[in-house]
Amino acid sequence: MSHKSIYAIAISEGQANQILDSLVNAGFSTNDISVLFPDKDSTHQFAHEKHTKAPEGAVVGASAGGVVGGTLGLLAGIGALAIPGVGPLIAAGPLLAALSGVAAGATAGGVAGALxxxxxxxxxxxxxENRIAxxxxLISVHAENSDEVEKAKDxxxxxxxxxxxxASLGEAPTVGK
Known part of the structure; x- marks a missing residue:
């Protein structure tokens, strides 16, 4: 079986922290968990720090770590970025790497394209992408096998x-609520 990613929406940072705690307690590594959410507080700060009139395409370093709390702060690679057409976001985990390329290149497609x-x-x-907006x-968990997929979904x-x-590359996804 190829590696799969399980995606879900949390409606608050508190719920996201609860989910992350539960995932870690279930045996998932923080390196296999990603979170992506809008950064409503620092759009103007990004533009000022980067000395540009348009923050689109900017990738800002780990200073975003101070914005998040709880288990979110323990995830690998927390960073802030601005995706063209989407705006400022905070990402942590493997999704940050995928989205950083989109932001740095000012590539069209935004979050949806990266996903x-x-x-x-x-x-x-x-x-x-709409739910994030x-x-x-958005929380994602990488799973190695079908047992991990079921555990994460639970x-x-x-x-x-x-x-x-x-979702998995080359396979049709399964969707549920």
Whole structure:
């Protein structure tokens, strides 16, 4: 079985921290968990720090770590970035690397394009991009096998996560709520 990613939406940072705690307690490494959410507080700060009139395409370093708390702060590679057409975001985990390329290159497609590149079907990727734009948090978990996929889905369902889906390169996704 190829590696799979399980995606879900958390409606608050508190819920996201609860989900992350549960995932870690279930045996998932913080290196396999990603979170992506809008950064509403520092758009002007990014533009000022970068000395530019348009923050689009900017990738800002680990200073975003001070913005998040709880388990979110323990995830690998927390960073802030601005995606063209989407705006400022905070990302942590493997999604940060995928999205940093989009931001640095000012590539069209934004979050949805990056998620499609990671194996998420376009319709799901666009839904996640819209949910993030509404202020929700996208959580992804990388799983090595079907047992881990089921364990992650159970954790997400039990925590009340929404729009749970499983994706893998070259395979049709499964979607559930």
């Amino acid at each position: 499609v590149g990671l194996g998420t079907p376009e319709i799901e990727a666009k839904r996640y 509404e202020g929700n948090l 954790v997400l369902k039990n925590a009340g996560a929404e729009d749970i889906s499983v």
